[in-house]
Amino acid sequence: MTAHPEIHIPLTTLASIIGGLAVLFVLFYWSIGGKRAKRDSFRTGDPDWSVPTIDAYADRSSFFHQWDPRIKIVSLFLYCFMVVSLQSLCWSTVAFTISLLAVVACNIPFARAGKRLLAMAGFLSMFLLVVPFTSPLQSSETLIYLPGLPGFPFHTAGFFVALLIVVKACAIALMMEPLLGTAPLAVTLQSLSRLGLPDSIGQMVLLSHRYIFVFVNEITRMYRGMRVRGFVPGTNMATMSAMGNFFGMLFVRSFDRTQRVYDAMLSRGYAGQFPSFVRFATTQKDWAKGALWIMMGLFLLFIDRMYGNPFF
Amino acid sequence: MHFMSDEHIPREGELPLYDLDSLSFRYPDGTYALRDISLKIHRGDRIGLVGRNGSGKTTLVKHLNGLHSCQQGSISYKGEPLTEAMLPGLRLATGVLFQDPDDHLFCNSLFDDVAFGPMNQGLDEDTVISRVLEQLTAVGLEKLCYKPAHLLSYGQKKRAAFAAIMAMHPEVLILDEPTANLDPRQEKIFKELLREYRGTLIVIDHDLLFLYDLCDRAVVMSDGAIHHNYSFDQLVSQRESLREHGLDFTFRFSCCGDQQSVHVHQHYEHTHEHPIGAVHAPSVLPVPPLMELQHYSFRYGDGTLGLSNANLIIRPGDTLALVGENGAGKSTLAACLLGLNRGEGYFFVNGKPVNNALRRGLWRRVGMVFQNSADQLFTPSCREEVAFGPQQMGMKGDELNDRVNDALARVHLQGFEDKVPLNMSGGERKRLAIAAALSMHPELLILDEPTASLDPHGEELLTEILESLGLTTILITHDLFFIERLSTRAIVMHQGTIIRDYSTAEFLTDDHLQSVNGLDYSYKSDCGRRIMALQDHEKGVRILPID
Numbered sequence: 136m137t138a139h140p141e142i143h144i145p146l147t148t149l150a151s152i153i154g155g156l157a158v159l160f161v162l163f164y165w166s167i168g169g170k171r172a173k174r175d176s177f178r179t180g181d182p183d184w185s186v187p188t189i190d191a192y193a194d195r196s197s198f199f200h201q202w203d204p205r206i207k208i209v210s211l212f213l214y215c216f217m218v219v220s221l222q223s224l225c226w227s228t229v230a231f232t233i234s235l236l237a238v239v240a241c242n243i244p245f246a247r248a249g250k251r252l253l254a255m256a257g258f259l260s261m262f263l264l265v266v267p268f269t270s271p272l273q274s275s276e277t278l279i280y281l282p283g284l285p286g287f288p289f290h291t292a293g294f295f296v297a298l299l300i301v302v303k304a305c306a307i308a309l310m311m312e313p314l315l316g317t318a319p320l321a322v323t324l325q326s327l328s329r330l331g332l333p334d335s336i337g338q339m340v341l342l343s344h345r346y347i348f349v350f351v352n353e354i355t356r357m358y359r360g361m362r363v364r365g366f367v368p369g370t371n372m373a374t375m376s377a378m379g380n381f382f383g384m385l386f387v388r389s390f391d392r393t394q395r396v397y398d399a400m401l402s403r404g405y406a407g408q409f410p411s412f413v414r415f416a417t418t419q420k421d422w423a424k425g426a427l428w429i430m431m432g433l434f435l436l437f438i439d440r441m442y443g444n445p446f447f
Numbered sequence: 448m449h450f451m452s453d454e455h456i457p458r459e460g461e462l463p464l465y466d467l468d469s470l471s472f473r474y475p476d477g478t479y480a481l482r483d484i485s486l487k488i489h490r491g492d493r494i495g496l497v498g499r500n501g502s503g504k505t506t507l508v509k510h511l512n513g514l515h516s517c518q519q520g521s522i523s524y525k526g527e528p529l530t531e532a533m534l535p536g537l538r539l540a541t542g543v544l545f546q547d548p549d550d551h552l553f554c555n556s557l558f559d560d561v562a563f564g565p566m567n568q569g570l571d572e573d574t575v576i577s578r579v580l581e582q583l584t585a586v587g588l589e590k591l592c593y594k595p596a597h598l599l600s601y602g603q604k605k606r607a608a609f610a611a612i613m614a615m616h617p618e619v620l621i622l623d624e625p626t627a628n629l630d631p632r633q634e635k636i637f638k639e640l641l642r643e644y645r646g647t648l649i650v651i652d653h654d655l656l657f658l659y660d661l662c663d664r665a666v667v668m669s670d671g672a673i674h675h676n677y678s679f680d681q682l683v684s685q686r687e688s689l690r691e692h693g694l695d696f697t698f699r700f701s702c703c704g705d706q707q708s709v710h711v712h713q714h715y716e717h718t719h720e721h722p723i724g725a726v727h728a729p730s731v732l733p734v735p736p737l738m739e740l741q742h743y744s745f746r747y748g749d750g751t752l753g754l755s756n757a758n759l760i761i762r763p764g765d766t767l768a769l770v771g772e773n774g775a776g777k778s779t780l781a782a783c784l785l786g787l788n789r790g791e792g793y794f795f796v797n798g799k800p801v802n803n804a805l806r807r808g809l810w811r812r813v814g815m816v817f818q819n820s821a822d823q824l825f826t827p828s829c830r831e832e833v834a835f836g837p838q839q840m841g842m843k844g845d846e847l848n849d850r851v852n853d854a855l856a857r858v859h860l861q862g863f864e865d866k867v868p869l870n871m872s873g874g875e876r877k878r879l880a881i882a883a884a885l886s887m888h889p890e891l892l893i894l895d896e897p898t899a900s901l902d903p904h905g906e907e908l909l910t911e912i913l914e915s916l917g918l919t920t921i922l923i924t925h926d927l928f929f930i931e932r933l934s935t936r937a938i939v940m941h942q943g944t945i946i947r948d949y950s951t952a953e954f955l956t957d958d959h960l961q962s963v964n965g966l967d968y969s970y971k972s973d974c975g976r977r978i979m980a981l982q983d984h985e986k987g988v989r990i991l992p993i994d
Contacts, residue, residue, distance in 0.1 A: 345552075356819070359817075361823075364884075395550040398550075403551075412566070
C-alpha cells in the first residue's frame with residue numbers, strides 16, 4: 136500500500152480560509168454591481184432608449200462588434216470546444232485569462248459577465264466541495280484532514296480536477312459576452328439561421344427571450360396572489376398540492392397565451408418567417424479574426440497535449 | 448330578439464367591404480359561439496360591437512381577419528367569397544388590436560414590433576423606418592423605440608401595440624377593449640387617434656361612454672347572435688333594450704350630473720408625535736386608526752421610487768378610492784399595506800408599529816383582489832379556491848365549510864362550488880376572487896380595478912355586492928362612477944406621492960386634477976349628459992340642456 140502525504144489543518148486555519156473566501160466573494164459581488172447598481176440608477180436615471188443598444192457600444196470600436204456575426208459565432212464556438220478539451224489546469228487558466236481579456240476588449244461592462252459567473256457560483260462551488268471528498272484515491276496524492284472529519288480526507292487530486300472544470304466553465308461562460316452580447320439577439324439568430332439553424336428554432340429562441348419576462352411576471356403575480364392568502368411553502372402535502380395547482384394553472388395560461396400570440400402574429404402578416412433587413416457582408420478582416428481565434432484555440436490544445444501541466 | 452336590419456342605412460350601389468351571410472361557428476366541444484350572423488360592413492363604417500362577456504364578439508372579429516375559418520354560412524370580402532388564398536392580403540389590410548398588449552409585442556424592441564407588420568407588407572426599409580417613427584411619435588413613445596416591451600408600463604404597452612397595428616395603415620381597424628385598465632389620460636390619447644382614423648372602425652368595448660362619440664353604428668350581440676344593428680344613438684336612447692342585453696350603463700349617470708361641492712375639509716391627521724408636525728392637523732380620532740402610514744417611502748430593487756413620503760390614515764369603516772394615472776403608485780401603496788413591499792417610514796396597525804412578525808401576519812387582516820382576477824385563481828374548483836385562505840389560517844371541517852358557503856353566498860355564487868374557475872366568465876371570476884378574500888374575514892379589503900373588462904351587467908352586480916359588504920375598503924380605480932358610488936374619501940396619487948386626501952365629493956368637483964395628473968373625466972361626463980338627453984327624448988319627457 137502506497138503511503139500518502141497527510142496534512143492536518145487546525146480549526147483556526149480552516150476558519151481563516153473560509154473567511155478569506157467569503158470576503159473575496161463579497162468583494163467580487165460588490166465590485167460587479169450589487170448595492171452600487173442601485174445608487175447608479177438614481178444618479179443616471181433611465182437609459183436613453185431612443186438609441187439602439189448595438190449603437191450604444193459601436194462608437195467604442197470593439198473588436199467583436201465589428202466582426203461579421205456568422206464568422207464570429209463559428210470561430211468562437213470552435214474556440215470554446217477546444218477550451219473544453221484542455222486537460223491541464225495551467226493552460227485552462229491561460230484560456231480563462233484570454234476570456235477575461237476578451238470581455239474587456241468587447242467594451243461591455245464587466246458587471247454583466249460577473250453576474251453570469253455569480254449565477255454559476257452555487258453550482259460550481261458544489262463541485263469544489265463535493266468532488267475533493269468523493270474522488271478516488273490517486274497514487275501519491277496529498278490528503279488533507281479537516282478538523283472534525285477524521286474519516287473523510289480532502290483529496291488534493293480531486294480538488295484539482297474540480298478546479299479544472301470550474302476554470303474551464305468560467306472561461307467559456309465569459310466568452311458568451313463577446314459571442315452573444317456584441318450583436319442584437321435578432322441579428323445573432325439571423326446569423327445562426329444563415330449558418331443552417333432551422334428558422335423555427337431561431338424564432339422559438341427569439342420568442343422565448345421575449346416571453347420569459349412575461350412568464351416570470353405571471354409567476355410573480357400568481358405567487359403574490361397565493362401569498363396574500365397566507366401561503367407559506369413547506370415540506371408537506373398541502374404545499375405540494377398548492378404548487379401542483381399553481382404550475383398546472385401556469386401551464387394552461389401559457390398555452391392560452393401561445394395561441395393568442397400566434398393569432399396576433401398571423402394578423403400582422405406572419406407567414407412562417409420573421410422579416411428582417413439585416414444584411415451581412417464578410418470582409419478579409421472578418422476571416423482574419425476568425426482564423427486568429429481558431430489558431431489560438433489550436434495553440435492552447437497543442438501546448439496542453441505536448442507539455443501538460445508544467446507546475447503540478 | 449329585436450333584430451333590426453341595417454338596410455335603413457342608405458348604401459345603394461355600394462359594395463360592402465364585408466358581407467357575412469348566415470355565419471355560424473362552433474367550438475370543438477360543440478358549443479355555438481356564433482349563430483346565423485348576417486351583417487354587412489361598409490367602407491368608412493364606425494361600428495361599436497357590444498354585448499355581454501361571452502356573447503361572441505371576439506369570435507366574430509376573428510372571422511373578419513381570417514383567424515377563424517368559415518364553418519357554416521359565408522363571408523365575402525370586397526364582393527368576393529373569402530378563400531384561403533385571400534387570407535394573407537386580408538390580414539395585412541385588417542388591423543386587429545387584441546386585449547392583452549403583451550400578445551402583440553413579441554419582438555425584442557418596440558422598433559422591431561412596430562416594423563413587423565409593414566415589413567410583412569413588403570415595404571422598403573426607408574418606408575418602414577418612417578412609418579415606425581411616425582406611429583411611435585403619434586402614441587408618444589418615440590423616445591422608447593429601442594426599449595424591450597417588458598420594460599414598459601401597461602399603458603405604454605397598449606399604445607405600442609396600437610402603433611404596431613397603425614403602422615400597417617390598415618383599411619379596417621378592429622379594436623378589442625382598447626382602453627381597458629387605462630387611466631383617463633391614456634384613454635384620451637386613444638380617443639384622439641381614433642377620431643383621426645379615416646378607415647373602417649370596429650370597436651369592441653363595454654364602455655359605451657367611450658364609444659358614443661367614436662361610433663355611429665352599434666351592433667349588439669347576445670348568445671352568439673346579432674340582436675340589434677342600428678345607429679349608436681338608437682342604442683343608447685333605448686334603456687329597456689340596453690338592460691335586456693346587460694348593457695345598461697345609465698346607473699352610472701348619478702355621478703355625472705351637476706353636483707354641489709360638499710366642503711368636508713379633511714387634512715392629514717397624525718396620531719403619533721413626529722418632527723414634521725407642521726403639516727399635520729391635530730389628531731381627532733378617539734381610537735387608533737386601522738392603519739396608518741407616516742412619511743412612508745418604498746423603492747423597488749432597481750432603485751425606482753415607487754412610493755414617496757406617503758401619509759395615510761385608514762379608519763375602521765372607511766371606504767377609500769385610490770386614484771391616479773397609470774404608474775402613479777396605487778398598486779405599490781396597496782402592496783405596502785399588505786406587507787408585500789417593505790418600505791421606509793412609519794407604519795402602524797391599530798396603533799402598533801409594524802414589526803416583522805406583524806408584517807408577516809398582515810395577510811390575516813388585509814384582503815386583496817387583484818386587477819386581473821386570474822392571477823389569484825389557481826385551483827381546479829371554486830370551493831378549493833375560496834377555502835385556500837381559511838386553510839392557511841388553520842381552519843378545517845364545518846368551520847371551513849361555513850366560511851366557504853358564506854363567502855360564495857355573499858358574492859351570489861351559490862351553486863358554483865364545483866365549477867372550474869378557468870371556465871367562468873370574467874365577472875364570475877372577479878366575484879370568486881372577492882369571495883376568496885372575504886372568506887378570510889379581512890378587516891380591510893383592497894380591490895384593484897374591480898370593474899376592468901366587465902360588461903355593464905357585471906359591473907352593476909359587482910357594485911351591489913361591494914355596497915353590501917360593509918367593510919373597510921380601498922378601491923383602486925379610474926372609474927368615476929365607482930369612486931362616487933362606493934367611496935366616501937378619495938386619495939389622489941401622482942408619481943408615487945399622495946397629492947390629495949379629501950372627501951369624494953370634493954374630488955368630484957376638483958377642477959385642478961386634470962392639470963395635475965390628467966384625470967380628465969369631463970369627456971365622459973359630457974357623453975353621459977348627451978345620452979341622458981337622448982333617453983329623455985325617447986321617453987318624451989323634458990330634455991336636459993347639453994353643455
